[in-house]
Amino acid sequence: MQDxxxxxxxxxxxxxxxxxxxxxxxxxxxxxxxxxxxxxSSVTTRCRRQTxxxxxxxxxxIDTPGxxxxxxxxxxxxxxxxxxxxxxxxxxxxxxxxxQLGRYTQEERETLxxxxxxxxxxxxxxxxxxxTWGDQLRGKSVESFLDESPELSGFVxxxxxxxxxxxxxxxxxxxxxxxxxxxxxxxxxxxVSNNRxxxxxxxxxKEAESTIREAWERILEERGSKLQAAVIRISYAHFxxxxxxxxxxxxxxxxxxxxxxxFIAKTSLVSLCWVCWTVRFxxxxxxxxxxxxxx
Numbered sequence: 327m328q329d330x331x332x333x334x335x336x337x338x339x340x341x342x343x344x345x346x347x348x349x350x351x352x353x354x355x356x357x358x359x360x361x362x363x364x365x366x367s368s369v370t371t372r373c374r375r376q377t378x379x380x381x382x383x384x385x386x387x388i389d390t391p392g393x394x395x396x397x398x399x400x401x402x403x404x405x406x407x408x409x410x411x412x413x414x415x416x417x418x419x420x421x422x423x424x425x426q427l428g429r430y431t432q433e434e435r436e437t438l439x440x441x442x443x444x445x446x447x448x449x450x451x452x453x454x455x456x457x458t459w460g461d462q463l464r465g466k467s468v469e470s471f472l473d474e475s476p477e478l479s480g481f482v483x484x485x486x487x488x489x490x491x492x493x494x495x496x497x498x499x500x501x502x503x504x505x506x507x508x509x510x511x512x513x514x515x516x517x518v519s520n521n522r523x524x525x526x527x528x529x530x531x532k533e534a535e536s537t538i539r540e541a542w543e544r545i546l547e548e549r550g551s552k553l554q555a556a557v558i559r560i561s562y563a564h565f566x567x568x569x570x571x572x573x574x575x576x577x578x579x580x581x582x583x584x585x586x587x588x589f590i591a592k593t594s595l596v597s598l599c600w601v602c603w604t605v606r607f608x609x610x611x612x613x614x615x616x617x618x619x620x621x
Contacts (some may be wrong), residue, residue, distance in 0.1 A: 337514070338422070341392060343391075345392065350458060354507045360376060360387075375414065376389075383511060391403050394433050412531065417528060420452050424458055427463055428459065457490070
């Protein structure tokens with residue numbers, strides 16, 4: 327199936343595990359293209375693409391592993407999700423970020439943060455929030471739901487595509503594209519039009535990856551410098567304490583035996599005291615200079 331042309335649409339599904347990404351893909355295509363089952367563990371482990379025709383458009387839907395996957399590490403999930411861009415040139419027209427209505431937990435918050443960091447600020451031009459399980463609203467408007475979470479409302483506002491709601495309980499039994507999917511595709515057409523037909527390209531993704539890598543290297547460098555300074559600080563404190571202890575013991579011994587005719591021993595211990603103070607002073611200057619270099 328051709329996924330190029332003025333009416334071809336490439337859609338990538340992103341979201342946390344259990345938010346209905348695969349079910350949403352089936353609703354868009356109007357058929358059970360992706361495996362869906364009720365399970366306490368994650369089902370999708372690799373990017374999968376299914377194609378079809380919906381509303382007179384050639385549609386390509388790419389399902390991705392969910393964030394907070396039960397079998398894959400966060401690094402493996404992010405690497406696999408990245409394949410949705412690099413393997414399917416020239417890139418998606420839209421990212422549908424799936425969120426289940428009725429709950430907005432810390433995992434959802436972290437998922438949205440990961441998406442923004444992973445794909446960069448440019449993703450906002452190609453993103454739309456797809457709320458699933460719309461029947462859970464029970465007559466409540468989406469606007470009222472968003473008003474309860476300024477953080478979520480802010481993320482939705484940052485997505486140029488806005489949002490759409492799928493009622494996953496309504497599974498039309500025909501092969502025709504359901505009405506709720508047709509409405510979604512019209513919104514996607516608006517995104518494509520606003521972006522003048524461009525896609526989120528692999529070049530953009532690589533730039534985002536490079537930015538993340540540079541930021542991470544900078545953090546590691548800063549942490550490394552602070553760690554070195556901390557090591558020097560601890561070493562100085564330990565060494566200084568040792569020298570000071572030697573000085574106190576030596577001074578006490580001299581005071582105790584001052585009247586005894588042990589001139590050689592007394593002279594040696596006095597010299598040792600001065601050496602301790604001198605080394606301690608020099609090391610303190612060195613510590614100050616090095617600390618200033620790393621802080």
